[in-house]
Amino acid sequence: MAERNSNTQDEAYAKIVKEIVRCTNFAAIKHKDQRRKDKQKTPYVNHVIGVAHILVSEGGISDVSVIQAALLHDTVEDTDTSFYELQAEFGEDVATLVKELTDDKSLPKAERKALQIAHAQHASYRAKLVKLADKLYNLRDLRRATPEGWTEERVQEYFEWAAQVVAGLKGTNPALEEALDQLFRERGVEMIAS
Ligand SMILES: Nc1nc2c(ncn2[C@@H]2O[C@H](COP(=O)(O)OP(=O)(O)O)[C@@H](OP(=O)(O)OP(=O)(O)O)[C@H]2O)c(=O)[nH]1
Numbered sequence: 001m002a003e004r005n006s007n008t009q010d011e012a013y014a015k016i017v018k019e020i021v022r023c024t025n026f027a028a029i030k031h032k033d034q035r036r037k038d039k040q041k042t043p044y045v046n047h048v049i050g051v052a053h054i055l056v057s058e059g060g061i062s063d064v065s066v067i068q069a070a071l072l073h074d075t076v077e078d079t080d081t082s083f084y085e086l087q088a089e090f091g092e093d094v095a096t097l098v099k100e101l102t103d104d105k106s107l108p109k110a111e112r113k114a115l116q117i118a119h120a121q122h123a124s125y126r127a128k129l130v131k132l133a134d135k136l137y138n139l140r141d142l143r144r145a146t147p148e149g150w151t152e153e154r155v156q157e158y159f160e161w162a163a164q165v166v167a168g169l170k171g172t173n174p175a176l177e178e179a180l181d182q183l184f185r186e187r188g189v190e191m192i193a194s
Pocket residue numbers: 035036037038047074103109134135138139141142146147158
């Protein structure tokens with residue numbers, strides 16, 4: 001009986017590992033032609049893998065759908081991927097989460113950015129986790145390297161905007177919020193809820 005239990009557990013575990021690797025591979029293929037905005041033109045997929053890594057290593061998250069949503073969070077926004085495709089490949093749960101994380105790129109940029117601030121506090125707990133990790137990754141990336149064509153003023157504005165978004169995500173994950181707080185303090189940026 002003990003052996004049967006352990007076999008069942010091994011199978012469930014193997015299935016999860018396989019799903020996460022399949023999802024990472026899907027993201028890598030979808031983002032294959034996309035690069036980050038840094039001088040070295042880092043592959044874009046480094047970002048989504050990094051966001052998933054922050055969730056597991058710093059956020060203590062082991063919810064498989066959340067990790068998958070982190071890996072897929074920019075596929076619809078930035079590639080030819082549809083929600084229908086995500087639903088067929090990874091199920092309703094993951095597709096719905098990605099939907100929550102997707103900006104409407106047909107809107108003017110200023111409106112898109114304002115909507116992120118306005119919507120943050122209404123997001124689901126699981127979407128908030130990915131949003132926190134996404135902002136943490138991007139702010140650390142800004143500290144590491146300035147995107148090509150960005151002035152110091154634009155970098156500062158991104159920090160200030162991100163602080164307003166993060167203000168709406170409070171009370172979600174202490175470790176991620178503490179890491180973000182630290183970055184904002186370093187920059188002299190205040191987190192004020194709108
Ligand atoms: N810091 C940094 N960001 C880069 C780099 N390359 C690409 N990005 C992406 O650029 C976005 C931030 O740039 P913006 O000019 O503010 O926004 P936009 O690309 O959506 O127009 C982020 O999108 P996002 O992930 O959808 O997040 P969010 O800004 O919407 O929260 C980030 O992932 C880079 O080298 N450094």
